Amino acid sequence: MTISSAPDEALVLAAIEQVWGSMLFASAAPWPADRPAEFETGLQAQIELRGDWNGRLVLTCDSVVAGQIAGAMLGLGPEEQLDQPDVHDAVGEVLNVVGGSVKGALPGTSALGLPGVREVTAVPARDESFVVSWGDAPVYVQIVPDAA
Amino acid sequence: MTISPHAFTFVRELVRAESAIVLETGKEYLVESRLVPLARAAGHPSVDAYVADLSTRRTPAALKQVVEALTTNETSWFRDSDPFTALRQSVFPALAKTRPNRTLRVWAAACSSGQEPYSIVMTALDTPELAGWRVELLATDLSEEMLDRARTGEYSQLEVNRGLPATTMVRHFERAGLNWRINRSIRERVEFRQLNLTRPFPPMGRFDVVFLRNVLIYFDLPTKRDVLKRVRQVMAPDGHLFLGAAEMTMGVDDAWERVPAGRSSVYRIREDLKMEGSSCVL
Amino acid sequence: MRALIVDDSRAMRRIVGRILEDVGYDVVEAADGQQAIERLEEMDEPLQLACVDWNMPVMDGLTFITEVRKRPEWRAITLMMVTTESEQDRIVRALAAGAHEYLIKPFTGEAMLEKLDLLGLLPTSTGS
Numbered sequence: 264m265t266i267s268s269a270p271d272e273a274l275v276l277a278a279i280e281q282v283w284g285s286m287l288f289a290s291a292a293p294w295p296a297d298r299p300a301e302f303e304t305g306l307q308a309q310i311e312l313r314g315d316w317n318g319r320l321v322l323t324c325d326s327v328v329a330g331q332i333a334g335a336m337l338g339l340g341p342e343e344q345l346d347q348p349d350v351h352d353a354v355g356e357v358l359n360v361v362g363g364s365v366k367g368a369l370p371g372t373s374a375l376g377l378p379g380v381r382e383v384t385a386v387p388a389r390d391e392s393f394v395v396s397w398g399d400a401p402v403y404v405q406i407v408p409d410a411a
Numbered sequence: 412m413t414i415s416p417h418a419f420t421f422v423r424e425l426v427r428a429e430s431a432i433v434l435e436t437g438k439e440y441l442v443e444s445r446l447v448p449l450a451r452a453a454g455h456p457s458v459d460a461y462v463a464d465l466s467t468r469r470t471p472a473a474l475k476q477v478v479e480a481l482t483t484n485e486t487s488w489f490r491d492s493d494p495f496t497a498l499r500q501s502v503f504p505a506l507a508k509t510r511p512n513r514t515l516r517v518w519a520a521a522c523s524s525g526q527e528p529y530s531i532v533m534t535a536l537d538t539p540e541l542a543g544w545r546v547e548l549l550a551t552d553l554s555e556e557m558l559d560r561a562r563t564g565e566y567s568q569l570e571v572n573r574g575l576p577a578t579t580m581v582r583h584f585e586r587a588g589l590n591w592r593i594n595r596s597i598r599e600r601v602e603f604r605q606l607n608l609t610r611p612f613p614p615m616g617r618f619d620v621v622f623l624r625n626v627l628i629y630f631d632l633p634t635k636r637d638v639l640k641r642v643r644q645v646m647a648p649d650g651h652l653f654l655g656a657a658e659m660t661m662g663v664d665d666a667w668e669r670v671p672a673g674r675s676s677v678y679r680i681r682e683d684l685k686m687e688g689s690s691c692v693l
Numbered sequence: 694m695r696a697l698i699v700d701d702s703r704a705m706r707r708i709v710g711r712i713l714e715d716v717g718y719d720v721v722e723a724a725d726g727q728q729a730i731e732r733l734e735e736m737d738e739p740l741q742l743a744c745v746d747w748n749m750p751v752m753d754g755l756t757f758i759t760e761v762r763k764r765p766e767w768r769a770i771t772l773m774m775v776t777t778e779s780e781q782d783r784i785v786r787a788l789a790a791g792a793h794e795y796l797i798k799p800f801t802g803e804a805m806l807e808k809l810d811l812l813g814l815l816p817t818s819t820g821s
Contacts, residue, residue: 277589285428285569285799288421288466336704338469338711353704359748360798363777364568368588372780375748377701428801470715471802478803487807568779568797572804576811577795581784 268315270365270406272393275320278364279395279404282357287335291402294394300386300401305329307383308354310362314373318408320365322358323387328400329354351380414443418462422446422477428569429478445480487574489530494653497672498531498620499538502651506619507540509649514545518618518645520608521626522550525561526570528601529593531622533583536597549615551606558603564593608638612645619647625655632663639664643680652678694816695719695738699729699757700746700775705798709744709775712802716809717816718742726752730760733767740770742814745792747776747783755790762791771812775800 276293283291294300302325309321324332333345333353345353355378366373392405414422422442423434434442443458450461453473465473489495506515515535519528528550535546552558571580571591584591606612608626621642627635642652643666652667653675654660660667660678667678696718698706703724710720721740723729726749733740743761745754752760754774761767774787777798784795794808809815 274588281568281589282799284424285801288424288428290420290424333704337707338467340467349703352702356702356704359702360777363779363798364589367568367586367777367779372782375777377748377750429803469711469802471712471806472715474801475803492811569799569801569804572797572800572808574804574807574811577784577788577792580795581781581788584781586779586781 268370269318269408270312270316270320270369272406274368275361275365275404275406276393276395278361278368281364282361283397286357286360287332289335289398291395291397294396294401296389298401300389300394300403302328302386302401303384305383305386306351306354306380308351308358308378308380310355310358310378311376312362312366312369312373313376314366314369315371316369316373316408318406319376320358320362321387321392321403321405321407322354322361323383323392323403323405324354324397325400326350326382328397328402331400332357332397355380414439414446414462415459418459421462421466422481425474426478426481429474434481442481446477449476449480488526488571488579489534489574489576492574493656493673493675494622494624494677495530495534497675497677498534498653501672502620502677503535503538504540506649506651507538507544510619513543514547515541515619516547516549516616517620518615518622519548519550520606520621520623520642522552522561522603523554523557524566524570525550525557525564525601525603526566526573527622527624528561528603529564529597531620532597532600533579536583546600548601549618550601550603552603553605553607555605558605562598562603564598565590566593567591609634612641615645617647618645618650620651620653621646622653624653625658627658627663628655635663639667643667646680648680650680654678694742694814695721695740696742696744697721697723697729697732697740697770698744699723699726699749699754700744701725701749702746705746705775709805712805713742713744715802716806725749726754726757726760729757733761733770742771742773742809742812744773744775744796747774747778747787755787758787758790758792771814773808773812775805 280291283289305323305325306329307323309319311319329350333350336353359378362375366375387403392403394401394403419439446458450458455461522528528548535541567590583594666681666684668681669676670679696713698709700706701724706722713720721732723732747754758772772792773794774792775796779797796808
């Protein structure tokens with residue numbers, strides 16, 4: 264892993280794999296570029312990094328997938344349903360842990376913001392993000408530097 | 412009946428998170444066979460039902476049982492902290508009184524991914540009686556793959572979370588990307604070498620302390636006896652042998668006596684047999 | 694045995710709570726450092742352990758730990774940071790402020806129990 268001050272895709276993917284594996288007992292893999300990855304309504308979580316590199320990590324997924332991620336984190340059975348604030352909280356915390364791992368791997372000291380979560384109706388552009396798998400569904404990840 | 416892909420994924424990720432061991436696809440049979448006894452004991456009709464229950468409840472003790480059923484390797488730092496406390500408080504100080512050349516040699520005989528030998532070095536550094544001493548570690552394992560990993564001294568975030576006190580971690584480790592790497596000064600004190608315990612040992616000198624924990628349990632009685640006998644031959648007459656908490660020499664090789672050391676115990680060569688041990692010249 | 698879990702994520706409080714309850718702790722929760730101090734002030738029984746997140750709104754975990762250490766009546770509380778903050782200098786800062794242990798997220802249940810064992814706070818009935 265190269266040490267640069269900006270987080271790259273490989274680093275963020277490795278952090279996601281670690282969090283998926285240890286907190287959600289699931290595996291994450293890169294999503295094939297030619298495979299469709301659309302959904303209608305989804306949930307978007309973001310977290311800010313402040314330091315040598317300034318920007319945010321953004322995670323976007325289908326609302327059903329968000330519910331599954333929250334359920335896996337809490338060890339719920341397939342019948343158990345969480346209400347919306349709980350799903351937002353859990354997905355936000357997953358991204359918080361990913362963000363913390365990424366921040367820790369960057370040189371220098373930086374600060375992590377608190378995660379924010381909202382509903383969205385459009386998926387990010389494929390060329391501005393990379394996609395990882397959650398089971399058989401796509402999760403979009405964006406590394407967004409602050410506008411200069 | 413075979414384990415479902417869903418249950419296998421759960422177990423694979425659990426084992427990977429807890430031990431860094433990857434159960435490749437194709438190991439379904441292994442998972443099934445090792446988990447059948449646990450599933451039965453927990454009153455489940457199948458491994459799938461057992462894993463489904465496990466993934467819902469996440470009881471740490473039950474998860475630990477699964478990981479242990481599927482791994483045969485040491486994964487924690489200062490595993491079962493008692494032997495390391497005994498090492499620092501009684502074994503090292505006792506040896507320090509009887510070694511005028513201020514050198515100790517320790518053998519970690521099944522070192523796996525390296526946590527045990529590195530924990531021994533860190534313990535030696537924390538022993539005031541050994542300040543300024545030379546402590547040499549030989550760490551061996553059957554698996555070259557494990558040795559390669561151990562030599563790098565690099566561990567994932569999940570691995571450094573396991574049993575490593577925070578003060579020790581900030582003192583002896585540094586960040587390496589997402590991972591942590593043990594400091595060079597500790598890495599350099601350990602020599603890693605491949606060794607099969609069931610075959611005659613290569614020349615490797617004599618040891619003051621031997622760690623042979625949780626290995627004998629995998630051997631049959633004649634092999635255990637043979638290994639313990641050959642370990643005696645490479646140990647100093649006043650050396651100390653550490654076995655796993657559930658292991659003992661009694662009824663296997665009676666040339667050893669069990670001596671209490673703190674909250675754990677160590678094995679010493681029986682007083683009347685020391686001459687035999689030390690006169691063994693090849 | 695009683696433990697206080699201070700984390701702004703409900704999901705994380707639930708995960709840590711379940712691990713602790715499983716080994717016999719009674720669990721009290723707080724969503725930030727300020728709320729945690731209020732919980733402690735309300736208590737008439739002693740508390741053995743506090744698991745504290747770092748980044749939280751209102752009052753962060755480092756400030757909370759510093760505040761707890763100022764109060765002699767809370768001296769017996771063992772403080773463990775449970776956070777995604779993972780730089781070496783952060784860990785040193787937390788330990789210097791008075792944290793006894795530091796567990797980095799993501800962690801497994803087993804890792805948390807091993808930390809409790811190091812602190813002598815793993816109820817013996819369950820073993821390790």
